[in-house]
Amino acid sequence: MTGSQSPMRTRFAPSPTGALHFGSVRTALFAWLAARHTHGQFILRIEDTDQERYIPGSEALIIETLRWLRLEWDEGPEVGGQFGPYQQSLRTDTYRAHAESLVASAHAYWCTCTPERLGAMREEQRARSQPTRYDRRCLRRQEEVAAERAAGMAAVVRLRMPDGRTEWEDVIRGALVFDNTEIDDQVLLKSDGFPTYHLAVVVDDHLMEITDVIRADEWIPSTPKHLAVYAGLGWRPPRFAHVPAVLSPDQHKLSKRRGARNVLEYGELGYLPEAIVNAMALLGWSSGTEQEVFTPAELCEVFTLERVHPAPAVFDPRRLDDLNGLHIRRMDADALVDALEFHLPGTSKDVRRALIPMLQERITTLVDAEHLAAPLFNRPEPDPNVPFPPRNVDLATARRMLDACIDAVEHGGLDGTEAVLSRLKAEAEAAGAKPRDAFRVLYVAVLGAPSGVPLDQAMVFLGKEESLTRLHAARTRLSVITG
RNA sequence: GCCCGCAUCGUCUAGCGGUCAGGACACCACCCUUUCAAGGUGGUAACCGGGGUUCGACUCCCCGUGCGGGUACCA
Numbered sequence: 272m273t274g275s276q277s278p279m280r281t282r283f284a285p286s287p288t289g290a291l292h293f294g295s296v297r298t299a300l301f302a303w304l305a306a307r308h309t310h311g312q313f314i315l316r317i318e319d320t321d322q323e324r325y326i327p328g329s330e331a332l333i334i335e336t337l338r339w340l341r342l343e344w345d346e347g348p349e350v351g352g353q354f355g356p357y358q359q360s361l362r363t364d365t366y367r368a369h370a371e372s373l374v375a376s377a378h379a380y381w382c383t384c385t386p387e388r389l390g391a392m393r394e395e396q397r398a399r400s401q402p403t404r405y406d407r408r409c410l411r412r413q414e415e416v417a418a419e420r421a422a423g424m425a426a427v428v429r430l431r432m433p434d435g436r437t438e439w440e441d442v443i444r445g446a447l448v449f450d451n452t453e454i455d456d457q458v459l460l461k462s463d464g465f466p467t468y469h470l471a472v473v474v475d476d477h478l479m480e481i482t483d484v485i486r487a488d489e490w491i492p493s494t495p496k497h498l499a500v501y502a503g504l505g506w507r508p509p510r511f512a513h514v515p516a517v518l519s520p521d522q523h524k525l526s527k528r529r530g531a532r533n534v535l536e537y538g539e540l541g542y543l544p545e546a547i548v549n550a551m552a553l554l555g556w557s558s559g560t561e562q563e564v565f566t567p568a569e570l571c572e573v574f575t576l577e578r579v580h581p582a583p584a585v586f587d588p589r590r591l592d593d594l595n596g597l598h599i600r601r602m603d604a605d606a607l608v609d610a611l612e613f614h615l616p617g618t619s620k621d622v623r624r625a626l627i628p629m630l631q632e633r634i635t636t637l638v639d640a641e642h643l644a645a646p647l648f649n650r651p652e653p654d655p656n657v658p659f660p661p662r663n664v665d666l667a668t669a670r671r672m673l674d675a676c677i678d679a680v681e682h683g684g685l686d687g688t689e690a691v692l693s694r695l696k697a698e699a700e701a702a703g704a705k706p707r708d709a710f711r712v713l714y715v716a717v718l719g720a721p722s723g724v725p726l727d728q729a730m731v732f733l734g735k736e737e738s739l740t741r742l743h744a745a746r747t748r749l750s751v752i753t754g
Numbered sequence: 755g756c757c758c759g760c761a762u763c764g765u766c767u768a769g770c771g772g773u774c775a776g777g778a779c780a781c782c783a784c785c786c787u788u789u790c791a792a793g794g795u796g797g798u799a800a801c802c803g804g805g806g807u808u809c810g811a812c813u814c815c816c817c818g819u820g821c822g823g824g825u826a827c828c829a
Contacts, residue, residue, distance in 0.1 A: 286829050321828055386827075393825090402756045403825060427827050444759075453757055453825090461827040468829050492758055492824040515760075516822065524822070550766095553778085557767055561777050580767070583822060587765045590779050600792075633791040643790090661789095692788055699788090710788045722790035 278311030280482045283337075283344075284472070286318045287329040291336045292531035293586055294487070294517035294524070297551040301514055302485040303342045304552070304574040314479060315347030317358045318472070320465045330358075336534050340544045341567060346479075354479040359471050366466035369474050369504065370428045370459050378433075378503030379459060382409035383419045383426045404455045405429065428460035430469070430499060437495035442483070442512035442576045449495045457496045469493060473500040481509050485576065488513040512576045515555055516583040525586065537591075541614060541636030543602075546595040553594075554584045564597050596635040607631060614641050625732060629724035643724055647732055650741065651719025653748065661711040661721050666752060668702040669712045673746045676713055677739060685735055688727035716745030 283299040285291065291299075306313040315337065317330055334348060346352025356362060373379035382405075393403040409416050410431065420426045437449045459470035466474070476484055491513050501508040516524045525531040537547055548567050556579050558565075565573075599607065608623045611630075614637045615623060626647070630640050645651075653659070660669035675698040679691040699709035711721040717729055717738060730738040 284829095288829075318829065324828060382827095389826085397755055400755050404756095425827090429827095447758085449758080455825075458827050463827075465827085467827070472829095487823090488759065489823050489829090513759085518822080520765085522821070553766060555766085557777095559768070561768085563766095563778050582760050584767090585765060587779070590766065593779055596792085632793085635791095696788070706788060708789095714789050718789090720789090724790085726788055 276309045279306050279309045280312045280314065280480055281306045281485055282314035282316050282476070282479065282481050283342075284316040284318045284475075284486075285333050286321065286324065287326060287333065288321075288324045289326050289329050290332050290533035290535065292525050292534060293551065293554075294526075294531065296336065296340065296534050297517055297554055298485065298487055298514055299337065299342055300340075300548060300551050301512075301556070301574075301576065301579065302483075303344075304570055305483060305485060305512075305576055306345075307571040308574050311482070312345040313342070314352070314354075314481070315344040315357065316475060316479070317348060317360075318468065319358055319360045320468065320471050322360075322463070322465065332533075332535070339535065339538060340548060342548075359466070359475065362471070362475070363465060365478070366470055366474055367460065367464065370466065370470060373430070373459070373500070373503050374428060376503065377431065378499070379428050379430050380410050380413065381416050381420060381426045382429045382458075383416050383424050384409055402453055404453075407456060410456075425462040427458045427462050429456045430459050430496060430503070432456050432496070432499055433502070437498050439494065439498060439508070439511060441491075442510055443515075443579045444513060444581050447491065447494070449492075451495065451499075454495050454499075457493070459500070469496050470500065473497050473504070473506075476509060477501070477504070477506045483510045483512060483576070485512045485514060488515050488581075512579070514579060515581055517554055518583050518585045520585055520587065522585065524583070541638035541640075542591065542595050543598050543610065543637070546591065546598040549594050549598065550591040553590070554586060555580050555582075564594065564601075592635050599634060599637070600632055602631075604631075610637060611640055614638055615644060629728050629732070633724070646718040646720070646723060647729060650737075654719060657715055657720055659712075659715050659745070659748065661708065661715060663708040664704060664712055666749065668699075668704045668709060670746070670749050671702050672698060672709050672712045673716060673742055673749065676716075677742045677746065680730065680735060680738055680742070685727075685731050685738070688731065692727055712745075713742075717741050 281302040283302050285295060285299075303313045317333075319325055319330075330348065337344065344350060346354060347357045370379065374381065389405070392406055396403045409429075416426065432451055432454045435451050437451055437454075439447055441447050457469050458467050460466055494511060498508055519525055519531065534547070538544070545567055548570065549565050552565065552570050552574065553563065556574065558573050559578060602610070604624065604627045607627055608620055611623050615626070626640070626644055630643055634640050634643060660666055672695065675695055676691070679694050683690055685691070695710070695713070696706050699706045702709065710726065713726055714721050714723055717726060717733070718724070723729065733741070
């Protein structure tokens, strides 16, 4: 099924500027899926060439996030690989050498213009409704520049953007064309000796033998620069797939600045990694069939970049809720017992196993389990906000239901809950009440709320003694009421 | 300012010249039912606007509008 495509080497190359959010992880997921689909390799590379924006600890955070989601990388930090190192800050000599090679072949040049001059230049261009581009002043005075550099003046290496047009076939968007006169002579090597993204990304992708560059569509306008670097170095460029942005419900692009949530937080909120993967895959991608629920393995099987929709997508958390519930219901009991360990702290495996039949089909997130199971661990206090007797149930019926339940449990026990339930149902009907209403009395009595896990299973879990204690307490509450 | 990208129900999407425009989430109703869920059935809801091309446009082209992005010695 996947044999027709040659193996792809893809990479995810985040900069360590903070935690990963849905947008960035979705890009990583697409790259991972494309590699897995073709039985190729997925590489993780840290793009830490900007010392000013570096945030300590974020590399560890990125690694933890990817591991939690099971997006395992074949090469990269902590796992190594033959093309390392996989942190750009450790590769500065390589970039410098390539920058100098580009200068030597006249595809790039040194520039000593100050930031002040550059700013003034752009301001002027803007005032004249011109595109803002470097005016190539230093290109015309290379001997002076050489002297200035020799004298210790700060200098950068700029790409000499060739004339003509740049075209490429984007895997997701098809033919893309740029007029090179619109493209700036990009700085490739900063005066601090570090490369810019534009140099490092090309050098690394080539040296690491990346076949398909999968990245956010904000990179489309600078792709011509990258293609020019490939050409200048005499390299064959990879394929490009520019994936659309993920938007928040207010239609804005997800970003750290706007408070996009750290993906790891979703784990604490009770979401399963496989549900998150499923939800992210559906943001911008569809299988073309009517299947919507996928395991990660199924996604690897059917995912192709060609089926990624080019429009930006709004992330709807309700969809994630739905998928999370569906994945929880599909889990086998043992897996759920393990997944619940974090959210039902202090419980034994056996206790959690006993809880599964009550919880599995009625929780959306794992944290829901905590709330649903709470009355099974701690006897609920009467809550003034919970009407008792419940609405639509008169006092006489409520008393009658409780008496019947107490009698059934005392004499019949909890071994045959079927019998208990049918007796209670008959009792409700005899009292002229709908079972729907009458049973709420018992739910409030046993669980402290008019709804919750199934009554019979709850009582079995609590045991005969505790069940009777709660039923009697409720009966007493009713006795005090006059009427 | 200049450049680029995108455009189907509220949201995610299918569609690749002729369809009653399909599915999912959410919402509503009903069924099932010991509560709540889950599950089942049904329903409300969309082709941004204007020009072309064509026997025929959601689909192809142009313009506009809207949204997003780029325009750094940030990625």
